[in-house]
Amino acid sequence: MGYRVVVAGATGNVGREMLNILAERQFPADEVVALASRKSLGSEVSYGDRTLKTKDLATFDFTGWDIALFAIGSEAAKEYGPKAAKAGCVVIDNSSLYRYDRDVPLIVPEVNPEAIEGYAKRNIIANPNCSTAQMVVALKPLHDRARIKRVVVSTYQSVSGAGKAGIDELWDQTKAIYNPTSHVGPSKFTKQIAFNVIPHIDVFLDSGETKEEWKMVAETKKILDTKIKVTATCVRVPVFVGHSEAINIETEEFLDEDEARDILRVSPGILVVDKREDGGYVTPIECVGDFATFVSRIRQDSTIDNGLNIWVVSDNLRKGAALNAVQIAELLGNRMLKKG
Numbered sequence: 597m598g599y600r601v602v603v604a605g606a607t608g609n610v611g612r613e614m615l616n617i618l619a620e621r622q623f624p625a626d627e628v629v630a631l632a633s634r635k636s637l638g639s640e641v642s643y644g645d646r647t648l649k650t651k652d653l654a655t656f657d658f659t660g661w662d663i664a665l666f667a668i669g670s671e672a673a674k675e676y677g678p679k680a681a682k683a684g685c686v687v688i689d690n691s692s693l694y695r696y697d698r699d700v701p702l703i704v705p706e707v708n709p710e711a712i713e714g715y716a717k718r719n720i721i722a723n724p725n726c727s728t729a730q731m732v733v734a735l736k737p738l739h740d741r742a743r744i745k746r747v748v749v750s751t752y753q754s755v756s757g758a759g760k761a762g763i764d765e766l767w768d769q770t771k772a773i774y775n776p777t778s779h780v781g782p783s784k785f786t787k788q789i790a791f792n793v794i795p796h797i798d799v800f801l802d803s804g805e806t807k808e809e810w811k812m813v814a815e816t817k818k819i820l821d822t823k824i825k826v827t828a829t830c831v832r833v834p835v836f837v838g839h840s841e842a843i844n845i846e847t848e849e850f851l852d853e854d855e856a857r858d859i860l861r862v863s864p865g866i867l868v869v870d871k872r873e874d875g876g877y878v879t880p881i882e883c884v885g886d887f888a889t890f891v892s893r894i895r896q897d898s899t900i901d902n903g904l905n906i907w908v909v910s911d912n913l914r915k916g917a918a919l920n921a922v923q924i925a926e927l928l929g930n931r932m933l934k935k936g
């Protein structure tokens with residue numbers, strides 16, 4: 597006997613990837629339903645070699661469904677999360693709404709799978725922000741070996757992190773640059789994104805940080821270790837899919853770059869591509885559609901006693917969102933909601 601699985605927000609970039617990944621990983625589902633908001637109602641989405649017609653999220657009865665993967669944003673999650681949870685369906689939510697709630701586990705299965713034990717308090721599990729997920733996958737094995745004290749991270753985040761509107765804006769602006777009669781100004785982003793970079797993702801906070809930067813700090817602490825200090829600068833770049841991160845790490849104990857490479861090579865979810873030659877590293881274009889978090893450019897930072905630099909790239913729609921959510925569902929199935 598398998599699970600009855602709901603995918604809410606099934607017509608969006610992340611929802612579609614959730615359905616793809618459920619099928620690719622042969623998640624043991626007896627039944628899958630795709631839900632959408634009224635405006636995309638009736639549209640069709642792929643689930644493996646099947647086509648599902650979307651149903652109305654607003655009127656859906658979650659009773660009798662085991663797991664719901666939510667890719668519907670915070671506002672809708674606020675309305676439908678408690679409704680699904682109350683009906684006995686465990687919600688795995690991709691929005692930021694529940695991430696910082698003490699009674700809701702925030703999980704990256706390679707890092708803190710044990711946190712799944714706490715899911716029943718609210719029947720809700722939070723999926724982290726894309727930029728945090730790939731970073732903590734890479735940090736975890738290094739932290740286990742040498743205790744990380746401080747992390748300085750700069751991100752290079754693709755436009756798909758801002759949804760379909762972000763993808764369209766990069767595409768339209770890029771085309772318009774080659775056509776002198778047309779002009780596409782900024783709309784989703786605050787400045788031109790084509791052939792440019794923008795050091796601003798999400799809203800500004802009083803501290804001067806952006807919310808995206810704050811999320812990387814707060815989520816790393818909740819998932820990995822509250823003692824780790826993190827400072828982040830998050831930047832939007834004209835890349836369609838794939839977030840990249842340059843990460844500087846200071847550890848309590850000395851960790852040699854060769855040992856760090858060996859540790860990362862055998863760690864879950866990680867693929868090391870680190871040859872010190874032209875092209876011997878991964879760029880975002882190469883990670884699209886992949887499950888792995890890629891680590892390259894592993895090297896000592898000789899300006900401090902115990903320092904390392906690494907370059908981390910991953911598909912933000914997969915490990916940064918849909919894949920991690922499906923991995924949480926697998927964890928839930930294996931440890932908590934056993935069937936069959």
Ligand code: 2RA
Pocket residue numbers: 725726727753754756757758797808
């Ligand atoms: C972004 N972190 O890239 C967001 C998406 N969750 O904009």
